[in-house]
C-alpha cells in the first residue's frame with residue numbers, strides 16, 4: 108500500500124490515465140476518489156460510471172450522450188458522462204464489462220480527446236483524467252479476445268495493484284481502530300476494544316471480501332455490542348472452510364487429499380473458463396493451453412455437463428471419478 112501511495116503522490120498532479128486493479132473490496136473506488144481529491148483541481152467534477160450495472164446498449168448513450176431524434180424516445184439532446192466530467196475525473200468502474208464496439212470509441216477519446224454523441228455529426232473535445240478499475244485480470248480478457256490490447260495500453264499508463272487484505276494483515280489493527288471509531292460515531296454507540304483472542308482470529312481470517320468484509324464485521328460488532336457474536340462468526344467460517352477432517356486415529360492420507368484438492372481446483376478453473384467462453388470448447392481448450400481431446404476428457408472426469416444447459420442433477424458434489432455422492 109505504501110508503494111501504491113508513493114506512486115499516486117507522484118502521478119496525481121499529472122493527468123495520465125490510471126488503472127486500478129484489485130479484488131473486490133480492496134478499496135479501488137476509495138482510491139479513485141482519493142486520487143481525484145489530491146489532483147490539482149479537486150473541486151472539478153468527479154464522475155463515476157459503474158459499467159457493470161448499465162446494460163451494454165445503454166452504456167454508450169450514458170457515456171457519450173445523444174442528439175435529439177437520434178433514436179425513438181430521444182426527445183431532447185442529452186450530454187453523456189464524458190462531457191459532465193470535462194475538466195475533472197471520469198472514473199470507469201468495471202472497465203472489463205465494456206463491449207468491443209464501445210472500447211473502440213473509448214480508444215478514440217483517449218487518443219485524440221475527441222468523441223461524438225450518438226446521432227451527432229459534430230466532433231466534441233473534452234479534457235478528462237481517466238481512472239479505470241477492475242477486479243478481473245485484464246491480460247486474461249485480452250488473451251480471450253474480449254478486451255482490446257491497444258485500449259489496455261492507453262488506460263494502463265500508470266497501474267496500481269491493490270493488495271488483498273490477507274496480504275496486509277499487519278494493517279488490520281489500524282483498520283479495526285478506524286472502523287470502530289467511525290461506526291461508534293455513526294450509530295452513536297459505545298463498543299469495548301477487542302480482545303487479543305478476537306484479534307488473533309481477525310489476523311488468521313483470509314478475508315475473501317477484503318476491507319469491505321472487515322468494515323461490515325466491525326459495524327456488526329458496534330451494533331450488536333458482543334464480541335462473542337463476531338468471534339463465533341469467524342470460527343464458523345473456519346469450520347465450514349476447514350481442511351479435510353483428520354481421522355480419529357490422527358492420520359491423514361496426504362496424497363489422496365491433495366489429489367482431490369487438485370481435481371477440485373481443476374474443475375473450478377475449467378468451469379469458469381468454459382463460462383468465460385460461453386461453453387465453446389475449442390476456445391476453452393486453447394485458453395487453457397491443452398488439446399481439445401484433453402479438455403473433453405477432463406470435462407467428463409470432472410462430471411461437468413458436455414454442453415451448457417445440460418446441468419448435472421447434483422453438479423456440486425460430483426466426484427472426479429464421475430460418481431455422485
Ligand SMILES: Nc1ncnc2c1ncn2[C@@H]1O[C@H](COP(=O)(O)OP(=O)(O)OP(=O)(O)O)[C@@H](O)[C@H]1O
Pocket residue numbers: 129130131132133134135136137138242285318319322
Ligand atoms: N484503506 C482504507 N481505509 C478505510 N476504509 C477503506 C479502505 N479501503 C477500503 N475501505 C472501505 O472498504 C469498502 C470497500 O472499498 P471499495 O468500495 O473502494 O472497494 P472496491 O475495490 O471498489 O470493491 P468492488 O470491486 O467490490 O467495487 C468501502 O466501504 C471503503 O470505504
Ligand SMILES: [Mg+2]
Pocket residue numbers: 135136200
Ligand atoms: Mg468499487
